[in-house]
Amino acid sequence: SDAELNTIYSFAIQLGKDAGQMLTDAINSRRQGLNKPDLPEEKMNAVDIVTKTDTEVEQFIHESISHQYPEHAFIDEETYSKGQSKQYLVTDKPTWVVDPLDGTVNFTHAFPMFCVSIALVVNQKPVIGVIYAPMLNQLFSACRGKGAWLNETTQLPMLGKSLGPLPKNAPGKCIFSCEWGKDRRDNPNSNLHRKVDTFVNMASEPSGRGGLGGMVHGMRSLGSATLDLAYIAMGSFDLWWEGGCWEWDVAAGICLVQEAGGVVTTANPPHDWQTCDIGEVKLGGRSYLAIRPAFDATDGGENARQ
Numbered sequence: 198s199d200a201e202l203n204t205i206y207s208f209a210i211q212l213g214k215d216a217g218q219m220l221t222d223a224i225n226s227r228r229q230g231l232n233k234p235d236l237p238e239e240k241m242n243a244v245d246i247v248t249k250t251d252t253e254v255e256q257f258i259h260e261s262i263s264h265q266y267p268e269h270a271f272i273d274e275e276t277y278s279k280g281q282s283k284q285y286l287v288t289d290k291p292t293w294v295v296d297p298l299d300g301t302v303n304f305t306h307a308f309p310m311f312c313v314s315i316a317l318v319v320n321q322k323p324v325i326g327v328i329y330a331p332m333l334n335q336l337f338s339a340c341r342g343k344g345a346w347l348n349e350t351t352q353l354p355m356l357g358k359s360l361g362p363l364p365k366n367a368p369g370k371c372i373f374s375c376e377w378g379k380d381r382r383d384n385p386n387s388n389l390h391r392k393v394d395t396f397v398n399m400a401s402e403p404s405g406r407g408g409l410g411g412m413v414h415g416m417r418s419l420g421s422a423t424l425d426l427a428y429i430a431m432g433s434f435d436l437w438w439e440g441g442c443w444e445w446d447v448a449a450g451i452c453l454v455q456e457a458g459g460v461v462t463t464a465n466p467p468h469d470w471q472t473c474d475i476g477e478v479k480l481g482g483r484s485y486l487a488i489r490p491a492f493d494a495t496d497g498g499e500n501a502r503q
């Protein structure tokens with residue numbers, strides 16, 4: 198019911214704040230030399246890392262949720278076991294999908310683009326999303342039918358107004374963001390090369406050939422897929438693409454973008470923008486494309502930025 202959803206939403210926001218405080222405390226005590234450096238452990242490879250803070254925050258969030266909602270399922274980055282089939286990660290059951298620390302590499306380097314990401318997914322659709330980036334003082338929250346918010350007071354998107362239909366043409370003059378992921382197989386780094394090539398091609402190909410017309414204002418890679426989605430919802434980023442994401446990287450962000458009036462789709466890079474199939478987003482896909490709200494590209498992108 199609506200009242201129930203409201204209660205869970207408030208709970209999720211408070212949980213996000215508390216978890217974010219743990220991230221701040223960890224950074225502060227590291228700065229003051231109170232803690233041994235939070236040396237990351239490697240998972241799949243040297244860039245796929247987990248810190249003691251990831252594990253502690255995860256434990257805190259998991260315990261809080263199991264205490265409050267024992268009947269709900271829970272998945273997150275650190276408890277996910279590699280052998281599990283990806284199809285069964287999120288079922289139709291109410292499931293909390295959590296990344297205790299998205300942007301672990303940034304956190305390790307004290308680069309402020311990291312956050313906690315908490316989502317409630319029902320029938321495989323994210324209905325609540327809370328993203329908190331404590332060093333940036335940005336708390337993003339969204340709940341189905343209640344809009345998307347920054348710091349609980351400013352409704353998103355912050356730029357423009359919703360114009361409805363999806364762009365038919367390649368949008369120019371945009372900020373295009375992408376993440377490189379952590380897959381470094383096929384040495385020397387050919388997986389990384391492929392991603393960089395795809396990104397640069399998307400940005401530089403003429404729009405008739407499916408690219409963004411070479412007229413992008415900027416290309417960014419923040420190191421946090423979750424924050425990319427938050428900035429799409431805010432209207433700061435126009436387009437985001439990543440191949441190789443997991444549910445916990447995107448679940449809360451999807452709710453945010455959708456509530457802000459933007460679009461997220463499980464799409465492969467739109468080599469041909471005009472025929473790219475912008476279908477419904479499916480959690481469990483690995484490649485995601487997000488488009489900011491209020492993207493008026495009916496004129497080929499001329500008014501994408503006023």
Ligand code: IPD
Binds near residue numbers: 441
């Ligand atoms: C990662 C970050 C990164 C993205 C990866 C994610 P983590 O999450 O969002 O930007 O490229 O696909 O897994 O490991 O920092 O929580």
